[in-house]
Amino acid sequence: MTVLTGARERRVRTGGVELCVAELGDPGQPTVILVHGYPDSKEVWSEVAPRLAERFHVVLYDVRGHGRSTAPRPLRGGFTLKKLTDDFLAVADAVSPDRPVHLVGHDWGSVQSWEFATVQRTEGRIASFTSMSGPSLDHFGHWINKRLKHPTPRRVGQLLGQGAKSWYICLLHTPVLPELAWRGPLGKRWPKILERVEKVPGNGGYPTSSLPTDAAHGAWLYRDNVRARLRRPRTDAYAHAPVQLITPLDDAFLSEKLYDELELWAPQLTRRTLPAKHWIPRTRPDRLAAWITEFVTSVEGGRPRAVTATGKYADRFGGQLVLVTGAGSGIGRATAYAFAEAGARVVAVDRDAEGAARTAEMSRLIGAPEAWAETVDVSDEQAMEKLAAKVAAEYGVVDVLVNNAGIGLGGAFLDTTPEHWKEVLDVNLWGVIHGCRLFGKQMAERGQGGHIVNTASAAAYQPSRALPAYSTSKAAVLMLSECLRAELAGRGIGVSAICPGFVNTNITSTARFAGVDAAEEKRRQKKSARLYALRNYPPEKVADAILRAVVRNQAVVPVTPEARGAHLMSRFTPRALRAIARLEPPL
Structure with missing residues (x-):
């Protein structure tokens, strides 16, 4: 059974086996060959392949002994890297005889593809190679030898860590037992294991009914190659094509440290990281398709290079779609710029159309491959619904949402009118609710994870007699974030609450003050702005904290020293914090 709707199939004979090859897309376009891993068949790519086929000629094949390809006889010695390379060249010659192909491998598909991309006889046949969740056995062998010959506590820890992750390799080398387990x-139970442990959606048709036989045959991939190659790794295993490495950060089988020195073997290396588990072709097809498309297009355009974005987290956010509200100035603008520098696509949202447009324009100049400006009042539910629909239809599902729009309101509680309360809650709380509800729902329905950042404040946990409405709105945002974090964790969506302190932005010059006339309000605005300017904590540091929070999936992030200090006091000395709250603020 195949789940590759609309695929054209052909048979390629090589080395005594017959390979089942599927093709999608226009054969006149650059050819991308997808190689599956263990214990999969080509259907593992059924979510990625159609997305790539919109731009490329996409080719998938069942590795010998898997899916609808025939198995070698005898099995022993029939799965060596040499024979797998013969198979790849036979497929490449059949589907793209006159042009080099772009190679993509996952798991054991990546392991064997490293062989394809480094042996001399394939030079000129591979235009680029995208590797995910599968190292070169040669590179792995050298990595092990270096740590055995020159052990340090750190290196020994790395060896032990990877050894613990590689327990299954020993089992696959045992005779008969793997075959009995897989056929039994x-x-x-494997499909349910993938759903529970790897969070792989239970899509019909994957894994295919050939899984037990595929897995039994595939055990010989390990037996025929692993021990021999790790003992005597090649010394000439240099990639002769540009390489894109996509590393899932929560891979249960492979340590990130395996790739620490990969630039030595792949000089034209682009690194990408994903907060995901091992089976990313099933759990992150949109992201993979976007990165593969970008990489292949750059190589085809004669620009094989590492990630062009210069930001600290370019490997993490390159190509991702990030929406920032309140992006027309202050923390929102700095955050949009930080994501742009990391290579993200940016949607700058603000009720100030001119400010949003300037942010989008500058984002494009400093690294964002694409950036757009949208004018919306986040407190307007219908306007936010239209924005969410437009973004999904024209730009895609948001990967990172930053609910940053907010307004300030000072003044005693008894001077704060219901109109004041409605104004501050509509923006500071309901604006966050609208964003989380609309864009968070899209993330959840896509089923490929994401992250929501809500800008709260140190005022969320630091009571003040001068900020009852503002503090209440931010405390609600903090608790909303904690509740959402608990609810969405099972869907791979992280939620972070950012709590800045005194940051030099224009919120002070636009803040409202209850219980005073216009002249007094203007005086207080100027004084607040002057005090914040003297403190001069830049919004760029808050933006750095936001990107770091997404990367680390942090729950609550106090940013400035005073915010961190108040957070500690709220946990360990709350009575002292309450005493400070009673002090009359300088006016």
């Missing part, structure tokens, strides 16, 4: 209970 493990084969039957």
Whole structure:
């Protein structure tokens, strides 16, 4: 059974086996060959391939002994890297005889593709290689030898860590046992294991019914190659094509440290990281398709290079779609710029159309491949619904949402009118609710994770007699973030609450003050702005904290020293914090 709707199939004979090859897209476009891993068949790519086929000629094939390809006889010695390379060249010659192909491999598909991309006889046949969740056995062998010959506590820890992750390799080398397990209970339970442990959606048709046989045959991939190559790794295993490495950060089988020195073997290397588990072709097809498309297009355009974005987290956010509200100035603008520098696509949202447009324009100049400006009042539910629909239809589902728009309101509680309360809650709380509800729902329905950042404040946990409405709105944002974090964790969506302190932005010059006339309000605005300017904590540091919070999936992030100090006091000395709250603020 195949789940590759509309695919054209052909048979390629090579080395005594017959390979089942599927093709999608226009054969006149650059050819991208997808190589599956263990214990999969080509259907593992059924979510990625159609997305790539919109731009490329996409080719998938069942590795010998898997899916609808025939198995070698005998099995022993039939799965060596040399024979797998023969298979790849036979497929490449059949589907793209006159042009080099772009190679993409996952798991054991990546392991064997490293062989394809480094042996001399394939030079000129591979235009680029995208590797995910599968190292070169040669590079792995050298990595092990270096740590055995020159052990340090750090290197020994790395060896032990990867050894613990590689437990299954030993089992696959045992005779008969893997075959019995896969043809018995493990084969039957594998789809549910993927759903529970790897969070792979239970899509019909994957894994295919050939799984038990595929897995039994595939054990010989390990037996025929791993021990021999790790003992005697090649010394000439240099990639002769540009390489894109996509590393899932929560991979249960491979340590990130395996790739620490990969630039030595792949000089034209682009690194990408994903907060995901091992089976990213099933759990992150949109992101993979976007990165593969960008990489292949750059190589085809004669620009094989590492990630062009210069930001600290370019490997993490390159190509991702980030929406920032309140992006027309202050923390929102700085955050949009930081994501742009990391290579993200940016949607700058603000009720100030001119400010949003300036942010989008500058984002494009400093690294964002694409940036757009949208004018919306976040407190307007219908306007936010239209924005969410437009973004999804024209730009895609947001990967990172930053609910940053907010307004300030000072003054005693008894001077704060219901109109004041409505104004501050509509923007500071309901604006966040609208964003989380609309864009968070899209993330959840896509099923490929994401992250929501809500800008709260140190005022969320630091009571003040001068900021009852503002503090209440931010405390609500903090608790909303904590509740959402608990609810969405199972869907791979992180939620962070950012709590800045005194940051030099224009919120002070536009803040409202209850219980005073216009002249007094203007005086207080100027004084607040002057005090914040003297403090001069830049919004760029808050933006750095926001990107770091997404990367680390942090829950609550106090940013400035005073915000961190108040957070500690709220946990350990709350009575002292309450005493400070009673002090009359300088006016």
